[in-house]
Amino acid sequence: MDNDFARAMWRVLEPLHAVTYFAPSCTAANKAAGFRGYWMGYFAARSAPLGAVGPGVIEATFYNFHPAMIRRAIPDAWTFATPEIALTTRSTAAAGVLQALVPDLAAVIDEALPALQAAIAGAPAPGRALFAANRDLPTPADPAAALWQAATTLREHRGDGHVGCLLAEGIDGCEAHVLFSADTGAPEQMWRDNRGWTETDWAAARNRLQARGLLDDSGITDTGRNLRIHLESRTDELAMTAYRDIPDIAAALAALTPAAKAVAHSGAVPYPNPMGANPI
Incomplete structure (x- = not known):
């Protein structure tokens, strides 16, 4: 199993996770929980596994947002609802979307969830704050919510590794977007x-x-493109540390693929999107 497997797994986990950002019922749930506006709900819900953290922690872990954007939402968000409410809200709402969009979701859960949870248990945590915080959350009793939480945890594992790669190459948050674009x-x-x-x-x-x-006046240079190839390859390599030697992980990928396609083709996740994910 090579690093291409990590890329394939990311492509199926990303739309399953991303319903929390785009599905109307998820954004409505954050509003009902008390958060004021889309971005307050986003920053609160995604950072909730870390606790009632301040804006500096989110600036460090989310990496690519302008600090002022974060500070418009945090710490004010915690005066409207607690991290515990945000966690319950996000998993319940996302589970409802998956139940509505994925045919035979119960079979997908039976086939994929044990392998995903084994990957989470064995994945390295040092340097991966969002992954470790999500890993340590209690497993939701609802199987659909448990699947969403597992997809989210492994998605954050990859994201934490990607941040490390950007840091190592001296690419800041805004530069990463400019280079990608x-x-x-x-x-x-x-x-x-x-x-x-x-x-x-x-x-x-x-x-x-x-x-x-x-970059030059005409766009990205060969040097820039080679750097992006290196960043993505190294990110895949770091992400693979979660999947090596996990029994049935290939079967989990096979089970998750049609589920991810169902979500992606439903319109619940827009393309293009600010996560940089492409439709599966």
């Missing part, structure tokens, strides 16, 4: 609007990347 053609405004960066921030990041030879 230049390489893939993803619309710049989508990234700016969803991560809080201004046009001035974006231009400054582009200038920094040009100074390193990663």
Whole structure:
């Protein structure tokens, strides 16, 4: 089993996890819990496994949001609802979406969940704050919520590793978006609007990347493209530490694939999206 397996697993876990950000019932649930506006619900729900943390912790762990965007939501969010409420709200709402969208979800859970949980139990935690915090949450009693939580935990494991790769290469949060957009053609405004960066921030990041030879006036350079290939390859390599030597993990991937396709093709997760995920 090589690092391509980690990429394949990410492609199926990402839409299962991402319903929490995009499905109307999930965003409505955050509002009903007391959070004011979409982004307050987002920052509170995603960071809730860490406890009632301040904006600095979210700036460090989420990595690619403008700090001012975070501070508009946190710590005020915790005056409206506790992390415990946010955790219950997010898993219950996401489970409801999966139950509505995935045919024969019970069979998918039976086939995939034990292997995912084994992967979580064996995956390395040092340096992976969001993964470790999600790993240590109690397993939801509802099997659909347990599947969503497992997908979320492994998704954050990969994301924590990716942040480490960006740090190692000296690529900051805004620069990561500029480089991705230049390489893939993803619309710049989508990234700016969803991560809080201004046009001035974006231009400054582009200038920094040009100074390193990663971009030029015509777009991404060969050096920049090779760096992106390295970042993604290294991220896959680090993500594979969760999956090696896990019995039935290949069968879990096979079971999850049609479930992920059902979610992706339902329209519950938009494409393109600010996570950089492509439809499976």
